[in-house]
Amino acid sequence: MNDKPEQDGRSTGDQPEDRRITDLGTLKAFGHPLRLKLYRSLYVRRRATASQLAEEVDGAVSLVSYHLRKLAEHGLIEEAPGATRGDGRERWWQPAQQGLSLHRRDFEDAPEKLAAHTAVARAIVDQRTDAYLRYLDEQPAWSPEWQEAADGSDYLLRLTAPELAALSAELRAVIKKYVDSGNAAHEAGSAAHEAGEDAAGRENVALHLYSFPFRT
Helix, strand or coil, X not given: CXXXXXXXXXXXXXXXXXXXXXXXXXXXXXXXXXXXXXXXXXXHHCCEEHHHHHHHHCCCHHHHHHHHXXXXXXXXXXXXXXCCCCCCCCCEEEECCCCEEEEHHHHCCCHHHHHHHHHHHHHHHHHHHXXXXXXXXXXXXXXXXXXXXXXXCCCCCCCCHHHHHHHHHHHHHHHHHHHHHHHHHHHHCHHHHHCCCCCCCCXXXXXXXXCCCCCC
8 A cells, every 4th residue: 555645745845855654663653643633734834833733733732742743753844944933932843855655565574563554544544534524514615616626536447456556657647747837836926825825826735546456
């Protein structure tokens, strides 16, 4: 299984392009439910303080700060260089890389590792599902244009494993094209974006794709 939590989508400066989590300690540190939420929120924001993230997850600042430090201990997030710190008492954080990936085969050498990977993968899917259900609840608040643009589809195919791998690679290539163009436009209009929305009406968009074999 290859699971990329909110990955491959946002450039955050000079960070490494992607990091593959392969050790059990980092996997467990990342897989804590609150830390998954914090990482996702930070990934979307690019830079944020514990106070800002605490408002998003409805948690105490002290608790959020603790979990952010745990993520930082494993190199998943880092202190943002050059960020405005106001009175200097609060750190600004950013992801330490542009993307994260988890691969089942990296944890198959021990039952404990495999169980941890499965638990984290399920938690990621649960949070993605929660995000989509929240959109469905909030859908009337979006403009007709956005409601029409959003999609929820289910396709059934008859493929071989190599064909599925080729399809996945083609989809990633198409998505990367839009990732790159969207990031470039975002950077060009960053000042307007900080005010809420840039001139092109650009919003954060989540795209979740799952492909897996099954038997009836």
